Amino acid sequence: MFTSNPFAELSALIAPYFMQTYIVVMIILVALGTIYDVLHKKSAQYFRANMARSKAAGTKVGGGEKISMAVKTAVVDVALSGEFCNQKRRIAHLLGMYGFILFALATATMVFFYPTSDVATPAIWPRLWWLGAAMVCVGGYWFWFFIRVDVAAEGNSPFRLMKADLFILSLLGSATFALVWGYLQAKGHDWTMIAFWLHIIFTTILFVSVPWSKFAHMFFKPAAAFEKRLSAANGTRNNLPAPADQPAKFGKVDRQPRNY
């Protein structure tokens, strides 16, 4: 089950050309949705104005330092999700992020390079496909049921839906029904195609809803992280106070409480 290409078996029912066209259309929709999102919310304009203000007020930062900051942003903030202060959220986010990348990459590779049973699929791609979808499910359901803060704190039902859930739920639906589809297909079950079409419906919602969901955060979050590092380097620190210079006088944390 974990080494067979589910799309090769599907090619008996749906021509590979349609599957490849679907993926290209989804990529175009993500690109268009992101551009619309950036223009509509004026996020690029906001970041550019912030950068210009920071540059005018702060000291000059050299090109080498900027490259170093870009590398740190890519490694710490993007690759390791360093912005999260809650380690559980960070792990859940990393599972979802890398799971999605593996899942999407394996899907595209199998559909474009090994679309039919005539071409043998290396076992690594189906394995990565299963692993990626499973990682998305573990990270996503963990976040959804146990880490979300607006449920316990505000006394809401865990099943209450709102616009902010569009991204996570469509991603979870896509990954979950992909796993179900893969399993039913391996078992030769009658409901295989029902699971497949549910997977396609959730995947389509995920990519079509970019302007309304938080899908585009994966593009503008790195810009925000870089801007944060730049403002720390040029001394403006986003208007934050300078680090405390007299902690011995003002920050005696080891003293005993005096208020009882």
Added chain:
Amino acid sequence: MPTFVYMTRCDGCGHCVDICPSDIMHIDKTYRRAYNIEPNMCWECYSCVKACPQNAIDARGYADFAPLGHSVRVLREEDKGTISWKVKFRNGHEKNFESPIRTTKWGTIPSPAELPPPSEEDYKSQELAHEPDVLNIDGGLPALTPDQLKKGVV
């Protein structure tokens, strides 16, 4: 001066939601970021400002002294045990303050979720949940005995 959240800095961790004594810090339904739902009801305790690990919450100054380009920003440094404030007025004048976070080390006070739920007996007690242990008081809360009260009170 009620508080507000920079949505681009907030990561939706919910520390402010947990700590707000007025329960007015909520999570936004569109982006899952924190926001102050009712600035009029803000007690101005600045618990959320001090608790935010992303420095995403600021105080909005009143219009009579700090409109148009002012800012009130705070930096918490847990390792140093300090909290620093930078108040910037619209004429460019700045005031900086540095103070201890509080009298106990950051992170040493357990949240209610980390403490055991109260028993049936606890509900009958005059004391609040987990008192007096969480107040570091041995032997019960100090209270007057009936003979120390004014005549006619008991």
